[in-house]
Amino acid sequence: MIAxxxxxxxxxxxxxxxxxxxxxxxxxLVAGDYLLTVLILILYFAYIGQAWxxxxxxxxxxxxxHALYVGLGAYTAASLYVHFGIGPWLGLLVAVPVAxxxxxxxxxxxxxxxxxxxxxxxxxxxxxxxxxxxxxxLSWTSGSSGLFLPVAQFTHxxxxxxxxxxxxxxxILLAATVFAFIFCRALLQSRVGxxxxxxxxxxxxxxxxxxxxxxxxxxxxxxxxxxxxFAGVIYAFYYNNLFPEQVFHISRSIEIILGPIxxxxxTLFGPILGAVVLTGLxxxxxxxxxxxxxxxxxxxxxxxxxxxxxxxxxxxxxVWPWVCKRIGLAERNK
Amino acid sequence: MSALLSxxxxxxxxxxxxxxxxxxxxxxEGGVFAVIGPNGAGKTTLFNMIAGVFPPDGGSIIFxxxxxxxxxxxxxxxxxxxxxxxxxxxxxxxxxxxxVIVGALLHRKRVGAARAxxxxxxxxxxxxxxxxxxxxxxxxxxxxxxxxxxxxxSDPKLLLLDEVMAGLRPTExxxxxxxxxELNRETGLTILLIEHVMRAVMALASRILVLxxxxxxxxxxxxxxxxxxxxxxxxxxxxxxx
Numbered sequence: 257m258i259a260x261x262x263x264x265x266x267x268x269x270x271x272x273x274x275x276x277x278x279x280x281x282x283x284x285l286v287a288g289d290y291l292l293t294v295l296i297l298i299l300y301f302a303y304i305g306q307a308w309x310x311x312x313x314x315x316x317x318x319x320x321x322h323a324l325y326v327g328l329g330a331y332t333a334a335s336l337y338v339h340f341g342i343g344p345w346l347g348l349l350v351a352v353p354v355a356x357x358x359x360x361x362x363x364x365x366x367x368x369x370x371x372x373x374x375x376x377x378x379x380x381x382x383x384x385x386x387x388x389x390x391x392x393x394l395s396w397t398s399g400s401s402g403l404f405l406p407v408a409q410f411t412h413x414x415x416x417x418x419x420x421x422x423x424x425x426x427x428i429l430l431a432a433t434v435f436a437f438i439f440c441r442a443l444l445q446s447r448v449g450x451x452x453x454x455x456x457x458x459x460x461x462x463x464x465x466x467x468x469x470x471x472x473x474x475x476x477x478x479x480x481x482x483x484x485x486f487a488g489v490i491y492a493f494y495y496n497n498l499f500p501e502q503v504f505h506i507s508r509s510i511e512i513i514l515g516p517i518x519x520x521x522x523t524l525f526g527p528i529l530g531a532v533v534l535t536g537l538x539x540x541x542x543x544x545x546x547x548x549x550x551x552x553x554x555x556x557x558x559x560x561x562x563x564x565x566x567x568x569x570x571x572x573x574x575v576w577p578w579v580c581k582r583i584g585l586a587e588r589n590k
Numbered sequence: 591m592s593a594l595l596s597x598x599x600x601x602x603x604x605x606x607x608x609x610x611x612x613x614x615x616x617x618x619e620g621g622v623f624a625v626i627g628p629n630g631a632g633k634t635t636l637f638n639m640i641a642g643v644f645p646p647d648g649g650s651i652i653f654x655x656x657x658x659x660x661x662x663x664x665x666x667x668x669x670x671x672x673x674x675x676x677x678x679x680x681x682x683x684x685x686x687x688x689x690v691i692v693g694a695l696l697h698r699k700r701v702g703a704a705r706a707x708x709x710x711x712x713x714x715x716x717x718x719x720x721x722x723x724x725x726x727x728x729x730x731x732x733x734x735x736x737x738x739x740x741x742x743x744s745d746p747k748l749l750l751l752d753e754v755m756a757g758l759r760p761t762e763x764x765x766x767x768x769x770x771x772e773l774n775r776e777t778g779l780t781i782l783l784i785e786h787v788m789r790a791v792m793a794l795a796s797r798i799l800v801l802x803x804x805x806x807x808x809x810x811x812x813x814x815x816x817x818x819x820x821x822x823x824x825x826x827x828x829x830x831x832x
Contacts, residue, residue: 447695447704454692457681464641464675466667466696466744 280430284423292422296494298535299429300487305515305527306436307483312513313522314444315476316456318373321362321380323508324387325355325481329488330498331391334403337493339396344418344493351489352482358383359481363474372459381506388504397498405496418493425494432490433528436483441524443479452476456522518567520574529576537563593652594619594748594780595640600649600659602635609635611804612649617748617797622774622781624791627801628825633784634676636801637752640782641673642666654747668696672741673750676784678733680740682726686717689725689736693743708743715739715769731762735769742773749773751783755790767793788826792816800825 262270283295304322311317332354333347362383366376392400413420418428443449451472454462463469492498502508519530541556541563571578593616602610610632617623625633639646645660652658658666667673672693680689690711694704712718715735720728725736734754741749751770755763767790773779774794785791791798791812798815800808802825808818815821 445701447699447701450688450692450695450701450704453684453688454681457683458679460663461675461679461681462692463663464667464673465693465740466664467692468664 277434284426289422292426294535294539296422296426296429298531299426299433300491301512301515301531301535302528303429303433303436304484304487304512305519305531306433306440306524307480307487308512309516309521309527310440310443310483311476311480313516313526314440314449314456315452315473316459317473317476318377319380319477319480319509320377320506320513321382321384321509322480322484322512323504323506324358324380324384325484326488326491326508326512327384327387327391327498327500327503328355328358329485330492330503331397331403331488332485333489334405334492334498335397337405338403343416344489345416348486348489352485355485355488356478356482358387359477360474363477367470367473381509384504384506384509388500391500391504400500402497402499404498405493407496418490422494425490428490432486437524437528444524448472448475514564516574518564518575520576523574523576526574526576529579530574533567533575534564592619593617594654595782596652597636597640598650598652600636600639600646600651602632602639602644603647608804610639610646610801613799613801613804613806614649615799615806615809617780617782619780620774620778621796622770622783622794624795624798625782625784625801626786626788626791626798626825630803631801631825632804633801634752635804637673637750637784640666641671641750667744667746670745670747671750672744672746672748674734674737674741674752674754676752676756678730678737680725680728680733680736682724684725685721686723686725686728686736687712687721690717690721690739690743693740696744704743708739711739711743714773715742716765731758731766734758735766738766738769742779746779748780748782751781751785753784753786755785755787760789763787763790770794 284292287295304326308319308322311319329351332351333344336342336347336350337344362380365371366379371379391397397403413424415424451462451467454465454467455469455472459469515530515534516527517530518533519528520526538556538560541559545555545559567575595617597613597615599612599614600610601608601612613636625636627633638644639659640651642658642661642663642665650657650659653669653671656669658669661669681692684692687705687708690708691701691704694707694711695701698704698707709718709721712721715738717732717735717739720732725733728736738749738751738754754766758766770781771794774781781794783791783794795812797810798812799806800815800818800821807820807824808815816826
């Protein structure tokens with residue numbers, strides 16, 4: 257099993273991966289509180305980026321509404337906790353199927369009736385917006401006034417109830433990101449992965465090669481939605497407050513997809529590298545503007561936009577394929 | 591020889607235009623059957639109905655004893671009909687090998703077994719040395735053979751070739767003709783080809799059907815069809831002038 261996982265991976269790449277993992281495991285020992293929250297953000301976006309990449313990068317289906325799955329995961333687990341005292345891990349057993357069902361619903365509507373390309377993207381936005389407005393009026397989750405989880409003192413970490421210090425969340429997200437990376441690699445190299453890439457490249461040709469396109473696109477949406485909802489559960493218990501206007505907002509969906517796009521769509525390292533680059537960039541800009549004494553509203557967003565524009569115009573395939581060429585690693589899984 | 595594919599009075603209309611008009615013929619198992627005719631004769635429409643791109647308006651298509659008209663393309667492929675596209679459509683960002691593995695995975699669960707089968711097919715199609723290249727980097731003749739390889743990897747009983755010779759130079763054409771003849775002879779693969787290039791048709795086909803304005807005007811052995819008055823008037827003569 258383990259032998260098949262590392263089969264075909266160059267020794268240099270394995271060594272690099274090992275070093276990276278050791279560094280990430282050791283990071284909380286040296287990182288201060290501020291750096292830790294930045295690292296948590298990076299892992300959060302790396303994980304969701306990986307999940308989104310299954311749909312877009314592997315199967316070629318553009319979702320602009322992934323905030324929907326984050327929100328459903330977050331709200332389901334948080335409501336169960338607030339109303340019934342059901343812990344997050346048991347809550348996952350409900351939250352993940354709820355998000356998977358929502359993904360299946362969108363997928364069924366779109367793929368059965370051949371809604372493709374930008375129209376599919378619009379459908380994903382529409383459902384996420386529908387959820388945002390719906391949750392605004394859902395009294396069970398306190399509507400637009402927000403759902404709050406009881407905040408605990410960080411006296412001890414309760415892993416079972418997800419109450420505790422950010423370090424605990426850091427390690428949970430690190431484990432999730434490592435899992436997502438390995439899982440995505442296995443998917444990409446499996447029969448399903450080949451069929452997804454065929455569909456991404458040319459749906460008609462894939463259909464003529466005997467691939468049940470509907471079936472495999474559904475698998476992609478359901479897996480992606482289910483994975484994303486886990487991040488939503490962690491989000492709820494990390495921030496302890498949920499507002500429909502924030503969680504389901506389209507800007508959240510856009511935030512999710514920027515990482516994989518900047519890092520390299522369809523690659524395994526793209527979502528991770530993209531999360532590092534973007535979160536790092538945002539934090540650096542904040543620090544740089546503060547140091548320069550610039551206190552203009554929106555200044556950070558303008559600089560952020562300019563940097564993003566530069567990255568995307570100079571490296572349209574993403575940062576990771578460019579890094580691969582530089583360090584002499586062949587990007588095989590494209 | 592029994593019929594692997596039989597087309598019975600198949601018709602297709604596009605708005606007012608009758609593209610294919612009650613065409614019937616049988617492709618014998620193990621044969622190489624060619625459909626020829628001038629541009630607009632309805633060849634590609636006929637081909638698309640067999641491949642499941644759209645259903646016929648009338649008539650039936652029977653493959654290996656079962657009706658297949660109206661089935662979607664993926665189910666038709668899984669029944670054992672592989673096809674190529676007139677304008678080639680390999681998966682551009684995938685390697686040559688991965689393109690063929692996709693075909694081979696249709697009836698194989700494991701990627702390893704599919705890869706081994708893909709290598710066999712690539713050797714047959716003279717593409718083994720180029721297996722690591724991206725499909726988009728190939729020349730047109732190579733891409734044409736890649737299309738045949740991908741279709742072949744799914745172990746079809748019947749291979750549908752849509753103008754696979756179009757745009758090829760004579761030497762490239764001879765190469766692909768030789769490969770197809772060998773495939774037909776060694777594996778007993780049945781081939782149905784739609785073709786404009788008479789040189790390739792005469793070298794390959796054991797039977798020919800001639801379409802003109804959507805209707806079958808002649809069918810038979812190649813030498814019979816070539817002497818047919820209606821065929822010379824409607825098609826061969828046209829080509830001779832051109």
